[in-house]
Amino acid sequence: MTVEELLEQARARIRRLSPEEAAADGAQIVDVRSETSRRRDGVVPGSLHVPLTVLQWRLDQMGDRVLVLCDHGYSSSLAAASLVDLGVDAGEVVGGFEAWRAAGLPVVDESPLEGLFPEGLAELHTHLGGSVSSDIMWSLAHEQGIALPTRDFWEFDRMVTVSDPRGVPDLDSLDRIYHLTELIQSSPLAVERSVHSAIGGAYRSQGITTLELRFNPMKRNRGGERDLDHIILAAIRGLDLASLEYPQVRAGLILMMDRTFSAEQNMVIVEKAIRYAPRGVVGVDIAGPRPGGARYDYTAICPHVAAARAAGLGVTIHVGEEGGRHGVEELHEVVDELRPDRIGHGILAAGDVELMAKLRDADITLEICPTSNLLTKALSGEDAVRETFGAFVEHGVPFTIATDGPEMMRTHLRDEFELLLRLGALGRDEAAAANTRGHKSAFA
């Protein structure tokens, strides 16, 4: 048999639709063109991209009715016939993508992230206070009868997010936003719902399959009025519920100490983290404003970090986000004295070759949150983003990408990667490596 005869036999067994008919048909268009063609010429909106080599193995993704689309309409005939042989209602778009485009039907650019994250995304740095959508926050506030500063949802939405695209003037302004979300999350009910919705939302909207949520339980017990254990157990219930609904997600909780807290208060948080480690608390962290704006003495939490580590918890530390010279000194101290597994932000290290060597040698992963850093002015602009990532790539500093709180920062993890690719701060391989690093350096 010649290939022409084979083609004729194949075409006799499949549905053959013109591009216009295909567009109106409603069947799933399965695009089997090469990645090069898709990136060069664009894609049909809503089409599914499946390499020809694995077409028959991806039936579960395709739905009941399928129209195969290739470049010119030859390989699609053979591919569709092979699907018909497997019992699928399959056809082809006659003339392929070329005919589709010639007919003036819609074509969009392929997402630059297409195919980059086969294992799903990993988000290791997101604060519970910044991870819950405004509408859920609004309902939670009303359910608890919390007196809000406004009766208008949209005004509230602006209050609990960084709504000005120019960002906030400083970290203290961000702290005031957190203060409101923490107030709303200050009950067992609210904490449970917040954790549950943050995990579900991350998986549904971003395909995040590794997620660590951090929060300070002591900032959610109304100054001691609520019992700390009830707050933490509520978070664990939210985690458990989400793990039943979204078994694909590996999620964990990180309990945060605070730079404004006493050593005793912070030790209580570490003790709680250790106590609930078997239930889903996977690590500890510290954040918060510097008391009096002075350089923070991170050696004050050496015993805390040692206790957490001895109990098998992961350690990540907010440091090197801002603070100029103070910030760089603090980074050195944290790396030398605390030896954390990961560092929240750490972007100031990009200006210090010795520090970058230390981070690389100690295999400490930086959790970098580009949009957050731009909004708080920790990074001055696009050039600073490129320079920072350029330095880390050049010096082999391990890093992963995160949002810091997608709802508050009005971003999503995929947006962060798209931003970095668009700016040329990372290449595709580097972006994929940063995400893989995220899965690998998770505590959960």
Ligand SMILES: [Zn+2]
């Ligand atoms: Zn943070």
